[in-house]
Amino acid sequence: MAKVVQVGLGHWGFNWTAHVLPIVPQAEMVGYVDTSEEALARVQTELGVPASKCFPSLQDAIDTIECDLVLGTLRTQAHYPVAKQALEAGLNVVVEKPFASTVAEAQALVDLARVQGRVLAVSQNYRFFPAPIAAAQLVAAQDLGPIDFVSLEFRQHAPTLGYRYWDMPDPMLADMSIHHFDLMRMVLGREPRRLTCRTWNPVGSPFEHDPSAAALIEFDDGTIVDYQSSWMSSGPRTDWAGEWTMNGAEGDVWWTSRSPHDETDDRLIVRRRDAAEPVTPRLPELPSTDRAGALAAVVQAVDTGTPPSRFPSGSDNINSLALVAATILSAQRDGSWVEIAEVLE
Known part of the structure; x- marks a missing residue:
C-alpha cells in the first residue's frame, strides 16, 4: 500500500x-x-x-x-x-x-x-481495458501472422457531449489523440518512425482550433496506421478508444474499447481468412480497469519495485508524447512527413 x-x-x-x-x-x-x-x-x-x-x-x-x-x-x-x-x-x-x-x-x-x-x-488509462490487452497479445503471438496495416477511426460530436474547452490549441491531437497514439504503441509493440498529418475545422464548429485530424503513421517494422479522428463527426459515435481494424497475413482483428455507455463493454472479433465464421474470443478479466487500473499498477510498481506488464512509465510515454508533437508539427507544415527522431531531439 x-x-x-x-x-x-x-x-x-x-x-x-x-x-x-x-x-x-x-x-x-x-x-x-x-x-x-x-x-x-x-x-x-x-x-x-x-x-x-x-x-x-x-x-x-x-x-x-x-x-x-x-x-x-x-x-x-x-x-x-x-x-x-x-x-x-x-x-x-x-x-x-x-x-x-x-x-x-x-x-x-x-x-x-x-x-x-x-x-x-x-495515467494512460486506456491501456487498462480487456480489448486492447487481448489485441496486444494477439499481435505479440503473431496469431494472424505479421500485422502490416491498421485502420483506426475515432468519431465524437463534442457540442452534444458537454465539451468545454473550445479555445484549447490542438484539441484533438494534444488532448484526445494521445490515448490512441499510446494504444498504437502498446498494441503493436513497436515504435513510430515517421508520419504525415493534416487537421481542419469544419464549417459551423465552435472550436477555435482544428478539432479533426487525419494521419498516416509508419512504424519501425513497416506497419502503417491510418488514423482518422474528429470531435465534430456527424456519423455514428465510436467508443472512446476508437474502432480498430488490424490486417495480418492470415486475417484481421476488429476491436473497440471504453464504451461511453458501458465501459465494461469491450469487443474483439477475429476474422481468419480461411475460416467460414468470425470468432469472438474470451477477453481477459482484469482486477481493475480504467484510471483505477492505472493507479493500482503504479502502486504495485512503488510497493514491489517491479512494474507490471504494459506499465505506462514516463520513459515509455515519451514516445507517445512524441507522436503528439510530430502530428502537430506535420499539420503546421501542411502535411509534410516528420521523422519522430526530429521531435525526440
Whole structure:
C-alpha cells in the first residue's frame, strides 16, 4: 500500500477524488492539495475529507505528513513543476496525460526520476481495458501472422457531449489523440518512425482550433496506421478508444474499447481468412480497469519495485508524447512527413 497525496482538485481532479480513489484500496489517501480554498472546502463538505488532510501547497503537505506517491490531476502546464518538486523531494509520481507540455520537459522529468531512483508514471488509462490487452497479445503471438496495416477511426460530436474547452490549441491531437497514439504503441509493440498529418475545422464548429485530424503513421517494422479522428463527426459515435481494424497475413482483428455507455463493454472479433465464421474470443478479466487500473499498477510498481506488464512509465510515454508533437508539427507544415527522431531531439 502506498501513502498518496493528490495535487489538483479542480473539475477533473474532483472526479478522481470522488469516483476513482475510493475504489483503489492499495492507495491510502493521506493528503489533498489545491491552491483554491473553495476546492479544498468542496472535498471536505461533499466527500467528508478531514481538514487535517487538506493543504494549500505540495510543500505544506510534504512538510506535514509522510507520503510515498504524488498523484497529479491538475492542468497540463502544471504537471512539470509539480512532478519536479515531488521527485526532488524523493517521492514517486504519477500524473494525468499528457505528462508534460513538451518532449524536453518530459525528458527532464524522466532523467530526474532515474537519478532519484523513483517511479515516474503517466495515467494512460486506456491501456487498462480487456480489448486492447487481448489485441496486444494477439499481435505479440503473431496469431494472424505479421500485422502490416491498421485502420483506426475515432468519431465524437463534442457540442452534444458537454465539451468545454473550445479555445484549447490542438484539441484533438494534444488532448484526445494521445490515448490512441499510446494504444498504437502498446498494441503493436513497436515504435513510430515517421508520419504525415493534416487537421481542419469544419464549417459551423465552435472550436477555435482544428478539432479533426487525419494521419498516416509508419512504424519501425513497416506497419502503417491510418488514423482518422474528429470531435465534430456527424456519423455514428465510436467508443472512446476508437474502432480498430488490424490486417495480418492470415486475417484481421476488429476491436473497440471504453464504451461511453458501458465501459465494461469491450469487443474483439477475429476474422481468419480461411475460416467460414468470425470468432469472438474470451477477453481477459482484469482486477481493475480504467484510471483505477492505472493507479493500482503504479502502486504495485512503488510497493514491489517491479512494474507490471504494459506499465505506462514516463520513459515509455515519451514516445507517445512524441507522436503528439510530430502530428502537430506535420499539420503546421501542411502535411509534410516528420521523422519522430526530429521531435525526440
